[in-house]
Every structure is written in structure tokens, then in C-alpha cells.
Amino acid sequence: MKKIPVVERIMSANDKVAARNREVFDQHHVHVVNIMASPGAGKTTLILRTIEALRGKRAVGAIEGDLASEVDSLKIRELGVPAVQINTGGGCHLDAVQVNAILDQLPLEELDLLFIENVGNLVCPVGFVLGEHTRVGISSIPEGDDKPHKYPTIFANVDALVISKIDLLPYLPFDMDEFQRLVRSLNPEISIFPVSAVTGEGMDDWVQWLLELTS
Amino acid sequence: MKKIPVVERIMSANDKVAARNREVFDQHHVHVVNIMASPGAGKTTLILRTIEALRGKRAVGAIEGDLASEVDSLKIRELGVPAVQINTGGGCHLDAVQVNAILDQLPLEELDLLFIENVGNLVCPVGFVLGEHTRVGISSIPEGDDKPHKYPTIFANVDALVISKIDLLPYLPFDMDEFQRLVRSLNPEISIFPVSAVTGEGMDDWVQWLLELTS
Numbered sequence: 001m002k003k004i005p006v007v008e009r010i011m012s013a014n015d016k017v018a019a020r021n022r023e024v025f026d027q028h029h030v031h032v033v034n035i036m037a038s039p040g041a042g043k044t045t046l047i048l049r050t051i052e053a054l055r056g057k058r059a060v061g062a063i064e065g066d067l068a069s070e071v072d073s074l075k076i077r078e079l080g081v082p083a084v085q086i087n088t089g090g091g092c093h094l095d096a097v098q099v100n101a102i103l104d105q106l107p108l109e110e111l112d113l114l115f116i117e118n119v120g121n122l123v124c125p126v127g128f129v130l131g132e133h134t135r136v137g138i139s140s141i142p143e144g145d146d147k148p149h150k151y152p153t154i155f156a157n158v159d160a161l162v163i164s165k166i167d168l169l170p171y172l173p174f175d176m177d178e179f180q181r182l183v184r185s186l187n188p189e190i191s192i193f194p195v196s197a198v199t200g201e202g203m204d205d206w207v208q209w210l211l212e213l214t215s
Numbered sequence: 216m217k218k219i220p221v222v223e224r225i226m227s228a229n230d231k232v233a234a235r236n237r238e239v240f241d242q243h244h245v246h247v248v249n250i251m252a253s254p255g256a257g258k259t260t261l262i263l264r265t266i267e268a269l270r271g272k273r274a275v276g277a278i279e280g281d282l283a284s285e286v287d288s289l290k291i292r293e294l295g296v297p298a299v300q301i302n303t304g305g306g307c308h309l310d311a312v313q314v315n316a317i318l319d320q321l322p323l324e325e326l327d328l329l330f331i332e333n334v335g336n337l338v339c340p341v342g343f344v345l346g347e348h349t350r351v352g353i354s355s356i357p358e359g360d361d362k363p364h365k366y367p368t369i370f371a372n373v374d375a376l377v378i379s380k381i382d383l384l385p386y387l388p389f390d391m392d393e394f395q396r397l398v399r400s401l402n403p404e405i406s407i408f409p410v411s412a413v414t415g416e417g418m419d420d421w422v423q424w425l426l427e428l429t430s
Contacts, residue, residue: 039253039337039366040358067338069364090368092307092338120365122254123282123307123336142357142380143255149284150335151254153305165357171386 014128018096021103021131028108030061031214032116034130036154037138039120042164042197044072046138047115049197051079053207058112058214063102065094065119072117082106093124096131112214122151126158134213140164145174148182155183160191162206167196229343233311236318236346243323245276246429247331249345251369252353254335257379257412259287261353262330264412266294268422273327273429278317280309280334287332297321308339311346327429337366341373349428355379360389363397370398375406377421382411 025032037043044064051060062083064072067090076083084102086094094116106114116132118125126135137158139147142165148155155161161183169176180192191209195202240247252258259279266275277298279287282305291298299317301309309331321329331347333340341350352373354362357380363370370376376398384391395407406424410417 038255038335038358039362040355066365068367071361071364090338090342092336119338120253121307121336121338123305123334124339127305140255140357142355142383143253146286147254149286150281152283168357168383168386171383 014096016096017100018129018131021096021100022133024103024108025114025131025133028111030108030111030114031134032114032130032132033134033136033210033213034116034118034125034132035136035138036118036122036125036158037120037164038122038140038143041120041138041140041143043117043120043138044075045197046162046164046195047117048075048079049200049203050115050207050210051076051081053203054113054210057211059110061106061108061111061114063094063099063106063114063116065098065117067091067119082111088119092119092121093128094118094130095128099130113210122147122154126154134159136160136162138162138164139179141166141168141172141174145176145179145182148179148186152186155190156186158187158190160193160209163192163194165196165198166194166201167199229311232315233344233346236311236315237348239318239323240329240346240348243326245323245326245329246349247329247345247347248349248351248425248428249331249333249340249347250351250353251333251337251340251373252335253337253355253358256335256353256355256358258332258335258353259290260412261377261379261410262332263290263294264415264418265330265422265425266291266296268418269328269425272426274325276321276323276326276329278309278314278321278329278331280313280332282306282334297326303334307334307336308343309333309345310343314345328425337362337369341369349374351375351377353377353379354394356381356383356387356389360391360394360397363394363401367401370405371401373402373405375408375424378407378409380411380413381409381416382414
């Protein structure tokens with residue numbers, strides 16, 4: 001790995017609106033977590049299981065980003081949690097303006113924690129801050145252990161990485177030690193949580209980390 | 216599903232270079248297949264197994280697109296097949312100019328079939344033609360059967376879809392009939408190939424289709 005890619009930005013129009021979003025979140029004492037991953041890495045499922053685990057401990061809301069459909073926000077709302085869908089049309093990532101436009105649809109004064117599920121994409125979302133306090137990537141076992149080689153930017157620019165679908169480890173070649181070594185070579189400070197949202201394995205550590213973020 | 220999204224483009228700078236690439240491919244009688252999918256859907260593995268299946272029948276080459284690393288082109292070259300890596304830096308898709316710039320590194324006069332493995336991304340690549348004759352998407356079982364709802368553009372704008380990793384069907388919830396119905400509702404003409412590059416199931420139909428494309 002020749003160099004660690006770090007996303008550098010000038011104070012763009014997006015950054016300015018993100019800063020305004022951040023002020024709104026801080027006024028309401030809501031901690032915001034931007035979740036970024038490939039399509040099908042398990043973003044929505046992780047959020048659903050996390051909402052259940054945090055029930056009675058933290059008041060959670062969600063913003064769901066997708067090119068099209070209301071599929072994800074409907075699933076979240078079935079748990080009795082406020083969720084707003086953003087459809088980007090063809091857009092490959094959420095931006096701060098899109099988030100700003102729907103903030104009045106969320107009961108921010110009642111929330112402790114707000115998940116923003118970004119568009120499924122391992123490349124574009126990491127370049128656009130939304131006003132979040134914390135950035136989390138998800139990398140799923142079926143995607144393979146070579147992803148940090150090919151998509152270093154996201155691994156270098158998140159606070160935590162959830163390694164999802166570890167229940168599939170018996171059926172797939174995936175070198176967990178080598179994968180984590182690669183990730184830490186790009187991002188020595190990163191917190192890593194191997195989890196299965198199906199079996200529940202590893203969920204306790206991830207949930208405890210969120211509880212500490214929002215204590 | 217309210218509407219079928221179709222990628223419409225003006226004759227952009229990219230389109231003009233793509234048309235030039237297409238002329239070069241046609242002069243050399245090379246059929247070019249642009250392969251697009253999420254990270255970890257199994258693009259490289261499908262290409263590797265397909266190269267082996269076509270050995271002695273078609274002369275194959277590959278262009279490998281990634282943000283970083285030479286991992287994929289090295290794997291292809293290990294099979295004795297010419298392969299050129301394009302690293303996009305942070306770019307979320309290949310473009311025609313990048314492809315044009317490396318054409319002289321491929322022995323086009325010797326090839327029947329050239330795979331272009333695009334950057335792993337279900338959103339951006341479909342908006343940029345490269346000069347290809349045929350567009351193929353891959354959707355893997357672990358990504359889930361709801362992807363056509365959320366990322367309709369790619370499903371609507373490819374000639375064929377490979378449904379990969381079907382050997383994992385016993386371990387994952389995936390409604391194959393409903394998935395294919397959704398895909399065909401977006402793209403009635405699409406050819407669909409469920410395959411496992413691990414067990415070889417379904418590979419014969421996919422390879423036969425490629426043989427007919429290049430006959």
C-alpha cells in the first residue's frame with residue numbers, strides 16, 4: 001500500500017450546509033452516525049437490529065438514502081422509530097443539502113441518536129460530509145477480504161468499521177486477521193466490530209460502543 | 216415501481232471518445248463486454264472462470280478498473296491472458312478517456328473478446344459508455360433480492376444480468392422468482408444467468424451466450 005488516501009476538501013457549498021446541519025444536531029443533543037457501505041452489505045439490517053438492542057436505552061431515528069424506493073424507511077418505521085427516506089434519483093451519495101431539506105420531518109428534540117444510512121456505494125459517500133459526528137463503514141464477509149486494497153479511501157476515513165455477515169465465514173474464503181491488518185494499516189485508530197445481525201454475535205460490543213458515544 | 220429509469224445522455228466528451236474506442240474495437244473485430252456490479256459481487260472471479268471456460272475457443276483480454284491496486288489484473292495475467300489495470304484514484308467509474316489511454320497496451324489484433332471490469336459500484340458506471348458492445352451487470356445472492364427496487368438504473372440498462380454466488384442460496388433468504396420478476400419489470404429484454412463460479416452451476420449457459428456474441 002503506497003500511501004494512505006485521505007479525503008481533503010475545501011469548504012465547499014456542501015461543507016457549509018453540513019456545518020449548519022451539525023449545529024442543528026448539537027442544539028438538539030442528537031448524536032448523528034453516517035453509515036456507508038456497498039449495496040447489500042447489511043446497512044439496513046444492522047440498523048434494525050441496533051434499534052432493537054437500544055430500545056429503552058436510547059431514542060433512535062433514521063434517515064434512509066437510496067436512489068429509489070421507500071423500502072428501507074418502511075422497515076425502520078415498522079419498529080416504531082421515526083425514519084425519513086431520501087431518494088437521490090440517480091445520485092450516488094447523500095449530500096448535506098438533501099439532509100437539511102428533511103430535518104423538519106424528524107422529531108430531533110426527542111432523539112439521542114440518528115442514523116443516516118447513505119446510498120449503497122463504497123466510493124462516493126465518503127467525499128460528502130452531512131453534518132454527522134461519527135462515520136461508520138460496513139464491509140461484509142461475502143465482499144471478500146481484498147476490499148481495502150481496492151477501495152482504500154473509505155477504510156481510511158471512518159471512525160469505525162463493522163465487519164458484517166460473519167455467520168457466513170464457514171462458507172466463504174475470508175482471512176479475518178489479514179483483513180483487519182490491512183484496514184489498520186490504512187487507519188490505525190479505527191474501531192472494528194465483527195458482527196452477525198442474524199445470530200447476534202458481536203452485537204454487544206457494537207451496541208456498547210454506541211451507548212458510550214451517546215452517554 | 217413507478218417508472219423505468221433510462222440513462223439518457225447528450226453527446227458528451229465521454230461519448231465522443233467512447234465512439235472512437237468503438238471504432239478501434241470494430242477495426243480489430245474485438246467484441247467488448249463492460250461488466251458492472253457492486254464491490255465484491257464477484258466480477259473478477261466470474262471473469263477468471265469464464266476465461267478458463269473459453270480457453271481454446273476464444274482469445275480473451277481484460278481491462279481491470281479499481282480505485283487502487285493491481286490485485287485484479289495480476290490475477291488475470293496469471294492465466295496467461297493480457298490484462299491492463301486502470302486505477303481511477305478516487306473515481307467511482309471508468310470513463311472512455313481512461314480506456315482510450317491504455318488501448319495500445321493490449322494486443323487487440325489477437326483478441327476475440329475483451330472484458331472491461333468496471334469499478335465496483337452499482338450507481339456510477341452505468342452512466343458512462345466506454346465503447347463497449349455489450350453491458351453486463353452482476354448481482355450477488357448476499358446483496359439481497361431487493362436491489363432492483365433501490366438501484367433500478369443499472370438493471371434497466373444492461374443487456375444481461377449474472378446472478379452470482381448461487382451456491383450461497385441455502386444460507387441466505389433470497390426469493391429468486393421475485394428477484395427475476397422485478398428485474399424483468401425494469402428490463403423485459405434482459406438475459407439472466409444464475410451462476411456459481413465456485414461450483415460451476417449455470418456457467419455453461421453464460422459461456423454459450425458469450426460464444427454466440429463472438430461467433
